[in-house]
Amino acid sequence: MKIFSKEQIYQGDKITEERQELPASELMERAGLQIFNWMHMRMQGAQVPVHIFCGIGNNGGDGLVLARHLITHGYNVEVYVVNCGNSRSDDFLTAYDKVKEVTKKWPKLLKCENDFPTFHKDDIIVDAVFGIGLNRKIDDWIKALFKHFKASGAFTLSVDIPSGLYTDAPIEDREGVVRANYTLSFQAPKAIFFLPETAEYTAQWEVIDVGIDREFLMQTETEFELISKNEVIPIYKPRERFSHKGLFGHGLIIGGSYGKIGAVQLASRSVLSAGAGLVTAYVPKCGYLPIQTSLPEAMVITDEDEYSITSIKFDLEPTAIGIGIGMGKAAESFKVFKTLLTSTKVPMVIDADALNMISENKELLELVPENSILTPHPKELERLIGNWTDDFDKLKKTSEFSLKHKVIVIIKGANTITVLGEKKFINVTGNPGMSTGGSGDVLTGIITGLLCQSYSPVEASLFGVYLHGRAGDMALEEYGYQSLLASNIIDYMGDAYIDLFKQPEQPQVEEAE
Numbered sequence: 478m479k480i481f482s483k484e485q486i487y488q489g490d491k492i493t494e495e496r497q498e499l500p501a502s503e504l505m506e507r508a509g510l511q512i513f514n515w516m517h518m519r520m521q522g523a524q525v526p527v528h529i530f531c532g533i534g535n536n537g538g539d540g541l542v543l544a545r546h547l548i549t550h551g552y553n554v555e556v557y558v559v560n561c562g563n564s565r566s567d568d569f570l571t572a573y574d575k576v577k578e579v580t581k582k583w584p585k586l587l588k589c590e591n592d593f594p595t596f597h598k599d600d601i602i603v604d605a606v607f608g609i610g611l612n613r614k615i616d617d618w619i620k621a622l623f624k625h626f627k628a629s630g631a632f633t634l635s636v637d638i639p640s641g642l643y644t645d646a647p648i649e650d651r652e653g654v655v656r657a658n659y660t661l662s663f664q665a666p667k668a669i670f671f672l673p674e675t676a677e678y679t680a681q682w683e684v685i686d687v688g689i690d691r692e693f694l695m696q697t698e699t700e701f702e703l704i705s706k707n708e709v710i711p712i713y714k715p716r717e718r719f720s721h722k723g724l725f726g727h728g729l730i731i732g733g734s735y736g737k738i739g740a741v742q743l744a745s746r747s748v749l750s751a752g753a754g755l756v757t758a759y760v761p762k763c764g765y766l767p768i769q770t771s772l773p774e775a776m777v778i779t780d781e782d783e784y785s786i787t788s789i790k791f792d793l794e795p796t797a798i799g800i801g802i803g804m805g806k807a808a809e810s811f812k813v814f815k816t817l818l819t820s821t822k823v824p825m826v827i828d829a830d831a832l833n834m835i836s837e838n839k840e841l842l843e844l845v846p847e848n849s850i851l852t853p854h855p856k857e858l859e860r861l862i863g864n865w866t867d868d869f870d871k872l873k874k875t876s877e878f879s880l881k882h883k884v885i886v887i888i889k890g891a892n893t894i895t896v897l898g899e900k901k902f903i904n905v906t907g908n909p910g911m912s913t914g915g916s917g918d919v920l921t922g923i924i925t926g927l928l929c930q931s932y933s934p935v936e937a938s939l940f941g942v943y944l945h946g947r948a949g950d951m952a953l954e955e956y957g958y959q960s961l962l963a964s965n966i967i968d969y970m971g972d973a974y975i976d977l978f979k980q981p982e983q984p985q986v987e988e989a990e
């Protein structure tokens with residue numbers, strides 16, 4: 478699903494109005510009506526007090542249209558206009574007049590803290606103060622209003638985005654943002670719903686379709702894209718009946734050091750569970766027995782050294798290589814890593830200590846083959862690209878890094894983001910139970926396994942991150958957040974694949990007699 482920028486949203490509105498020859502305010506009417514339908518379906522006429530706080534732009538206008546429908550359907554509604562300026566938008570004014578047509582109880586004007594209403598924790602607050610039009614720091618009294626919402630404990634529904642968030646810039650004051658229990662966002666979610674510093678304000682979200690021109694939606698290229706099942710199904714390569722293991726490639730996992738052989742075992746097992754035909758683990762001598770016994774499906778080649786990797790010598794032709802897991806940063810390992818970078822022609826996933834070696838010796842970046850996949854967690858990323866001031870700065874720097882070195886960077890986190898030049902793909906699967914030792918090794922193995930099956934580096938990255946998260950989500954149901962282990966993620970890889978083609982459960986329809 479595409480995530481549109483603020484400018485694209487405004488442009489989409491304009492194009493839609495022209496192409497569909499819409500009267501003024503029609504999109505706002507659609508927006509307000511859809512939110513009403515959403516609430517009406519859940520509330521079924523319940524007389525819970527609903528407090529609707531409207532700004533003076535179009536976000537406020539959406540709130541007023543919602544208010545009008547709730548009032549005409551007999552709901553218990555209080556409407557407030559948060560008087561944050563003088564420039565009321567035209568559509569706001571139209572919506573305001575229409576509210577006055579259906580009730581004698583006109584919206585209350587709020588100008589300062591003394592005007593704040595009191596509400597009960599069982600009431601509902603609708604936040605339609607600011608939408609994507611926020612363009613400066615909010616006044617203190619409006620910040621106090623948002624704190625007042627929070628202190629009430631009432632369920633807060635935000636229209637489009639939680640008020641106080643910018644769609645394309647960091648938060649200035651964390652108290653000056655509405656904490657929404659639920660956000661109904663128009664046409665597409667916003668990138669800020671998924672970034673670490675802003676995601677917490679949008680506990681849950683849903684998209685409301687306001688009928689923006691389909692052609693515009695299809696043709697517009699976006700910086701951000703959300704990757705869920707719909708986006709990965711077209712990537713999936715079905716298996717032919719007469720296929721054999723030779724067709725699915727041979728993965729080579731290089732890594733491990735004394736005490737960190739398990740990482741290679743996890744990654745190698747993941748290569749196979751992702752579907753590669755063969756896997757070889759390249760480990761120091763001390764890894765021979767553990768891997769041979771715990772993973773009989775794998776082949777093992779050992780280094781000359783007992784404890785760490787000092788010379789990468791193998792006479793096989795791998796289809797893809799995953800390197801760095803548990804490898805340590807011994808001087809010899811660095812040398813052989815450098816040699817491998819110059820000699821290898823196959824796609825590569827670079828993780829963990831291999832990333833750290835690059836961070837400590839930036840000249841290695843020149844040698845990293847084009848389209849290699851780097852999988853840093855935030856600390857490793859910082860070592861690679863330097864520190865950042867906020868999420869937007871981080872993404873900008875990662876994009877620059879990706880463009881400059883022609884690599885794919887997978888920023889691991891709650892919503893893992895795959896960065897390919899300017900483009901950012903946000904993954905939706907995964908859960909906090911996966912923040913556990915070895916989870917990253919599994920991801921490296923899965924992506925290597927997909928590369929083996931001729932998925933392109935971008936496809937392997939997106940599909941791998943998706944499958945890893947989905948397997949983790951399925952494993953969570955059995956193990957729970959605390960007890961989920963990295964190997965459980967591998968156990969659920971099969972289910973994650975099968976789940977791709979599962980139809981959502983249909984509601985039961987009673988058969989006629």
Ligand SMILES: NC(=O)C1=CN([C@@H]2O[C@H](COP(=O)(O)OP(=O)(O)OC[C@H]3O[C@@H](n4cnc5c(N)ncnc54)[C@H](OP(=O)(O)O)[C@@H]3O)[C@@H](O)[C@H]2O)[C@H](O)CC1
Nearest residue numbers: 505534535536561607608609610611612613614615637663
């Ligand atoms: N396709 C869609 O998604 C549709 C979305 N709709 C809704 O429209 C809003 C965006 O509406 P807009 O009027 O552009 O912006 P806001 O309502 O968010 O803000 C209104 C004005 O508030 C002023 N402003 C900005 N920052 C501050 C501040 N810190 N303090 C006070 N005032 C502020 C600013 O005006 P100025 O002239 O004062 O600069 C804003 O313009 C979108 O979010 C949806 O809810 C449509 O209804 C349907 C289509």
Ligand SMILES: [K+]
Nearest residue numbers: 607636638640
């Ligand atoms: K809002």
